[in-house]
Amino acid sequence: MASRPTAPKAQTMTSANTPSAWSDIDDPSSVHTYDMSGKHDCWIIALVSCLSCGLPCFGWILAEEVTLTLEAEEVVVSQVSCCENKLRRIPYGELGSVDETRCCCGWVGLTLGRAMFPGWGYEEALVAEVVGRLKARQRLRGDTGQIIRSEHNAQMLQELNDKLDCIMRHLKIPYASRSSEPGPRAAET
Secondary structure: OOOOOOOOOOOEEEOOOOOOOOOOOOOOOOOEEEEOOEOOHHHHHHHHHHHHHOOOOHHHHHOOEEEEEEOOOEEEEEEEOOOOEEEEEEEHHHOOOOEEEEOOOOOEEEEOOOEEOOEOOOOHHHHHHHHHHHHHHHHHHOHHHHHHHHHHHHHHHHHHHHHHHHHHHHOOOOOOOOOOOOOHHHHHO
């Protein structure tokens, strides 16, 4: 029998009312967990179900808990309801657009594949923190980060090649010349 996915354990739990300090935003190895459950979801579902079939209890049955965990290499979205448990692991390079969104009724949330409005929808500090951390990790771990790392590696490789050329010239060791610049052997002929 297959086991059900469960919400991951984390080192830091951030309350919606007291967002954590931004001191370790540059530390990509830190783990942060956020409760992104909307408290208004059950009321909206209850109202719709009451109007459609007269059973307001469906609102509390169908409401789901959403937990967002920022790990070193990926973001984990856990959605738990009475009907199903979903656990999605999304690498930062595959996140796509992460934006703050505002609803017509003034709610503030973020889009990460779908809109999430934590708490009662007025948690601006929490949403700003989550969006900031996600964008910072996207830059470090996503495509832009890969490009920056590959450019840095190419520069380091060029510096090592230049040093090796200097050492070989100093020790008068012959080597095959590069096509773009003549080496000592080409100069000797």
